Amino acid sequence: MTAQRTLATARRVLRQLSHDPRTIALMLGVPLALITLLYWAFHATPQTFDHIGPALLGIFPLIVMFLVTSIATLRERTSGTLERLLSMPLRKADLILGYALAFGLLAIAQAALATGLAVGLLHLSLAGSTWLLLLVAVLDSLLGTALGLFVSAFAASEFQAVQFMPAVIFPQLLLCGLFVPRGAMPTALSYASDVLPMSYAVDAMTRVSRETSVTGDLTRDLAIIAGSALLVLGLGSATLRRRTP
Helix, strand or coil, X not given: CCHHHHHHHHHHHHHHHHCCHHHHHHHHHHHHHHHHHHHHHCCCCHHHHHHHHHHHHHHHHHHHHHHHHHHHHHHHHHCCHHHXXXXXXXXXXXXXXXXXXXXXXXXXXXXXXXXXXXHHHCCCXXXXXHHHHHHHHHHHXXXXXXXXXHHHHHCCCXXXXXXXXXXXXHHHHHHCCCCCCHHHCCHHHHHXXXXXXXXXXXXXXXXXXXXXXXXXXXXXXXXXXXXXXXXXXXXXXXXXXXXXX
């Protein structure tokens, strides 16, 4: 693995995305629209927005990055671009990290905009640091990017890539503690939620919004989110195959 090849891959992906303004608008604008809609829906009861807003601030970017990354990477696979690249002296780790870096930069921009909107304009109540909330949002977006890169290997069309959302995202959404506290779930579901990364994304956002200091539980949540993203990126790298064009 070389930094030069990784950066070259990231620059190529960013150049391609720069010619697709609709994708960029989707990545950056949809989370802002969803958070604003949520604030508007609970305008009469701002305490409700303060309660669920932090969790959704992590969930919305994760879901959007998952969708955009899986579809964009699938286009590369089906068009033969990845196959041609892998026929060159380019390691799979260079390729997957280049994609992760390119989409990760957009994930950072997305998380920064969403956090700034929620805290600055929508006055989301926050006990902890805004920078810490931003860090968690960035890690959540990167996790969505990693999941999108991984599932793109198992889809043959963009429609199939979208179909992975109910299989990969919806179970995590239902079991992350957003609707029912994880401790109040049946034992089997509670155990299942313990191994799903979105659970820790929601926990981390909730802790930042309610706790003034960095606790051991928050550090654990951040480590699990980052570790899950790295693990999924490794699995995504394993799905790449070298073929002669």
